[in-house]
Amino acid sequence: MPETPPPAASNLPSLSLHIPEPRYRPGDTPDFGDIVVPAVEATPRPGEASKPDAMRELCYGLVRVLDFDGEAKGPWNPNLAPDRLRQMLRHMMLTRAFDDRMFRAQRQGKTSFYMKCTGEEATSVASTMAIDRADMVFPSYRQQGILITRDYPLIQMMNQIYSNRGDHLLGRQLPIMYSAPEHGFFSVSGNLATQYPQAVGWAMASASKGDSRIATVWCGEGSSAEGDFHSALTFATVYNAPVIFNVVNNQWAISSFSGFAGGERTTFAARAVGYGIAGLRVDGNDPLAVYAATQWAADRARTNNGPTLIEHFTYRAEGHSTSDDPSAYRAAQEASAWPLGDPIARLKQHLEMLGEWDDERHEALRKELEELVKTSQKQSEKLGILGHGMHQPFETMFEDVFEEMPWHLKEQCAQMLAEQEKKFGPDWKPE
């Protein structure tokens, strides 16, 4: 390689490389005063068939319904009945109770890994309530609220987390990588944003068959940087696919703040603009806003008016996973300083303002859900926990690589069984 030539004499400043840096690090006192939170009434609600270029400002605004006093108002108010609101609260609270319990189970050594969605419960719960039960969801890894909202048995989630005898995925997947086709919940990959084009393909198939079902798909702001995200948006706009893209902007991708996905320059909803699809930026801690935005996008998709990208502006209140220690890279008070509050507290406040809820009922519900989780956990643990005993017959390791096992896998399976016999003695039999 030739040597770098010396810089030419010039009066221009030299180039400098920008490396994004979050504003607050451990020890700092975060101040989110500069985050613009427009008034609830300020964000207009266009018709579901509006042209994307006529509603671009929604990519830069913030869809809101609940004000900070707990009142629901403005053009996006979905006007849900109190029973429905209580249902929503219950799903969010159950999600949180489940998370707390499973996080603890991991700390107790009962499984290898867990991921909480604390502070983000509104995004998956309210979104799921706003679509049809038959619609297909392509989740990322922090959407346990979807399964809970669709009444997927907690014990089955736990069985998967423990990789135990009841795990219908046969212990093959990392904890929380659920799969639940009967509940319209696609298999969680673990690779990031790969589900994005897949959801578009599902939606294209649905449209091509004259079906009425739509697809929704999830990723974080961090993984919106993946090529798959952009592939998906391209295909969706080209074929006008009936799909809702959800980007949960929880500010942090493990230790990388949203600036490393381009968040310093524009919003994530604004990614929609370049593709000519509808974009909505939503207060992700306002369950009614999430519900309203999703309902709008679902109606739009179902009437052949095309895809929508929804950015859920929220905050990841806890670590990325049980393997993460956020105190090493971000200011401890960020979650409490977050200007959009906590989704459960906000819905509770709203229900109280309506005279439909109170502290006593809230506490009773909290205890009831905690008990429910505890009972399910006990049942699940009867089927085993990770690392204590063998829960799956060894040969299941070789099954389902293909529909029918080819000779080379049969040979390898026999080899593995022989290894186990050698290890455990002649009386050993596979479970």
Added chain:
Amino acid sequence: MMTLKDSGATKTMNMIEAINSAMDVMLERDDKVVVMGEDVGFFGGVFRATAGLQKKHGKTRVFDTPINECGIIGVAVGMGAYGLRPVPEIQFADYIYPGLDQLVSEAARLRYRSANDFICPMTVRTPFGGGIFGGQTHSQSPESIMTHICGVKTVIPSNPRDAKGLLIAAIEDNDPVVFLEPKRIYNGPFSGYYDRPVEPWSKHEASAVPEGYYRVELGKAATVREGEAVTVLAYGTMVHVAKTIIEESGIDAEILDLRTLLPLDIEAIEASVKKTGRCLIIHEATRTSGFGAELAALVQERCFYHLEAPVERVTGFDTPYPHSLEWAYFPGPVRIATALEKIMKD
């Protein structure tokens, strides 16, 4: 299941026509089959493999896609999850890399990771191989990358009749299949002598292709030439090159056309090598970690005490596929004849 015998009238077809016919038959038989890819719709594909299919089967069954291989394969995974049977085309195998994550981490493992909740009955068709002055981005042979993925089947036809039957079997397969089409022989078998006139498929007996539905089962090799002196393992274009050189040499070689690399027809390979005691492997792909290495390992594991000479590999070189010097890269007559001479001498 229909076999070749009862599948009705035959028609003379080249590889492209046979591949086209396979998709036509399957689009007709199964409304879940969709064909998509760059330029495959109205235009009918840059190699004409999908010519006329959109007109006949409609735009929602056969359509163009954005130039985005990650999207093409990713979307096909989703279509499969819905219940369709997608047949995406990647315009050149050299372009499959942007879609590789969707193939390796998603399509290939979906059945496994979801314990049969979701499957991926997708067939990725893609032209591969050189000898057409395609340069380094239109000539590669990535088959060993495909066979290294667990959960994907890899199929390579070498003639029109096999191409149609294998493609139908691939489309009907409930697992993802990478169907690599040797583009050098789309229009006629290749002798290995680039300076000789191209012989059309019509002069080859395998161009008599049944017009209707039939399957050539995956995982079965074909014996192209029976012999006693040496076993030649080849696939795709190299089957024909091998045949020419063997005929010139007068050596009584047995040529196996592998047809499916994974799952591999190990029984056929084992039986032949045990009979001949010698094994020559020929592929166009680069040498190091090529599929020939796998074949050589399997042959020595299973046939070591029957071997009378070291297993030989004739391959492309470990360089990018050069443009102007492609015939110096190509494992042609001289390289094959030299290896044959060596293996017969030992």
